[in-house]
Amino acid sequence: MDSIALRTRFLLAETARLAAAHGRAADAVTLIGVSKTHPAGSILEAVDAGLRHVGESYVQEALDKIASLPGLPVVWHFVGRLQANKTAAVAANFDWVHAVDRLRIAERLNGQRPAGKAPLQCCIEVNLSGEQSKGGVSPEELPALASAMAALPRLQLRGLMALPAPTEDPALQREPFARLRGLLESLRGEHPQLDTLSMGMSGDMDAAIAEGATLVRIGTALFGPRVPRQALPGSEHE
Ligand SMILES: *Cc1c(COP(=O)(O)O)cnc(C)c1O
Numbered sequence: 001m002d003s004i005a006l007r008t009r010f011l012l013a014e015t016a017r018l019a020a021a022h023g024r025a026a027d028a029v030t031l032i033g034v035s036k037t038h039p040a041g042s043i044l045e046a047v048d049a050g051l052r053h054v055g056e057s058y059v060q061e062a063l064d065k066i067a068s069l070p071g072l073p074v075v076w077h078f079v080g081r082l083q084a085n086k087t088a089a090v091a092a093n094f095d096w097v098h099a100v101d102r103l104r105i106a107e108r109l110n111g112q113r114p115a116g117k118a119p120l121q122c123c124i125e126v127n128l129s130g131e132q133s134k135g136g137v138s139p140e141e142l143p144a145l146a147s148a149m150a151a152l153p154r155l156q157l158r159g160l161m162a163l164p165a166p167t168e169d170p171a172l173q174r175e176p177f178a179r180l181r182g183l184l185e186s187l188r189g190e191h192p193q194l195d196t197l198s199m200g201m202s203g204d205m206d207a208a209i210a211e212g213a214t215l216v217r218i219g220t221a222l223f224g225p226r227v228p229r230q231a232l233p234g235s236e237h238e
Contacts, residue, residue, distance in 0.1 A: 008049035034219035037226040055079040099125035113154035123161040159196030173207035
């Protein structure tokens, strides 16, 4: 499958097929095409083929693309790590933020979300491996952050996101996704409105859907290999 349009159609069908294969509703899983490092023209090709959710990870690169695609009928997801000095731009230009991992970021997003827009849809990133270098809150810190965020009126806390260390063994892939699902289930005792598990990328989509993913974030399998960032004109390192 050598075009973005063909891969988009395949992945839209494949997410529905995998959901049904794992005993879930065929529309239980939403495909997010993660287009970081790829040009705006690639996003257009995917949208023409039916993609409705687009993910980006680098703020400046994303703002340039969003500005060059006015009125595109898509939901924009910020899936990268977010620095405090970039929250205003994200609050103004995106519909979702997937990797909130501290209250300071959540409070800034809440204060900066423009009044005319719906509340910003947010997930908390959970660090399942315990590695200090990785983003995300620990499972122990999760309930306090969830309660604090649920009280912020311009945010709507939707669920959890994780980025487990890559492995090719499907059985090993499922284990961290199962843990994230368990954490969401416990949080739902206090926050029954939570309905989102953002998990699964090109290499582990099947395992994530088997464990209950509702949003899968697919880059390489849809847009092809990423362009090294230093080769992108105007790319800003964040
Ligand atoms: C780049 C990225 C993806 C997509 O990864 P692929 O392996 O290319 O599918 C998903 N999630 C996040 C947070 C990313 O930064």
